[in-house]
Amino acid sequence: QVQLVESGGGSVQAGGSLRLTCAASGRTLSDLYIAWFRRAPGEEERDFVASIDWSGRWSSIEDSLRGRFTISNDNAKDLVYLQMSTLKPEDTAVYYCASKKNGATDFDSWGQGTQVTVSS
Numbered sequence: 001q002v003q004l005v006e007s008g009g010g011s012v013q014a015g016g017s018l019r020l021t022c023a024a025s026g027r028t029l030s031d032l033y034i035a036w037f038r039r040a041p042g043e044e045e046r047d048f049v050a051s052i053d054w055s056g057r058w059s060s061i062e063d064s065l066r067g068r069f070t071i072s073n074d075n076a077k078d079l080v081y082l083q084m085s086t087l088k089p090e091d092t093a094v095y096y097c098a099s100k101k102n103g104a105t106d107f108d109s110w111g112q113g114t115q116v117t118v119s120s
Contacts, residue, residue, distance in 0.1 A: 008020040059072075094116075
């Protein structure tokens with residue numbers, strides 16, 4: 001089992017930047033994919049943001065967020081980052097990191113989430 005803890009959220013003005021961190025721990029982490037999701041206020045579903053394999057070699061990001069959001073990792077420190085720039089009020093959401101094994105379809109480990117609030 002994998003335990004995930006997000007940090008780095010907060011309140012910023014539109015146009016600002018934040019870097020979120022996902023710290024992972026568990027028996028083994030080398031065969032995992034890590035992803036960021038977000039849930040906007042009033043919504044039940046979590047929307048995909050970005051993902052990366054544990055080696056950091058393969059990554060993806062939601063097309064609408066390209067150019068503003070970047071995912072990266074430091075597996076020596078068991079960390080995954082989400083760099084967010086030029087933030088907009090519509091980016092306001094609770095951001096979660098999640099993990100799954102290579103080849104699996106479902107994410108089976110989730111962090112508690114970290115709040116990001118972007119004001120006008």
